[in-house]
Amino acid sequence: MDQVLRGSLITRHVKCGKPTCHCATGVGHASLYLSSFYHGKTQMDYVPVIWEQWVRTGLENYEVAQDILSELTELNLELLRRRDNG
Template identity: 50%
Template structure:
C-alpha cells in the first residue's frame, strides 16, 4: 500500500486555452497548453481547482493513482468485514 504522504484526492484536468489575440497560432489550433489543474469536489460546494505546473503533473498523477489504490483496498477490507458480519463470525 502506498505511503499516506503520497496520496492526493481529486482529478487531474488537462486544458487548452485560446488567448484571443488576432493572428495567434491558438486561433486555428487547440489553444495554448496543455495546462493542468487539480479538481477536488466537496459536498455542498463547487469543485475547487488548483493549478499544477507541468513539471509537477507526473507526481500529481501518481499521487492520485495512489489514492485510488488505497481506496480500493479499503473497499475490499470493508466488503470482507461485511461478509464476516453476515456469517456472524468474529472480525
C-alpha cells in the same frame, strides 16, 4: 504512499490574447488542472508541468486506497455475517 489526491486531471486549452500567437487561430495553449470536489464546490487547481507526475501518482494512490478500503469492508462484512450469535 506519500501523496493521495482525489479528483481528475483536466487539460484546458486557452488563448493568450496575443493576435500574432499561434493560439489565435488554433486550439490554444494546453494547461493541466486538477479538478476536485470539496466542501460542496468543484475546484480547479493549476498543475505545473514539473508537478504533473506527482499529481498523477497521488490520483493513482487514491484509487489504491479506495480498493483497499473496499476489500477491508468486504472482509469485515463477511466476519459480521459469520459471527457467533451465542
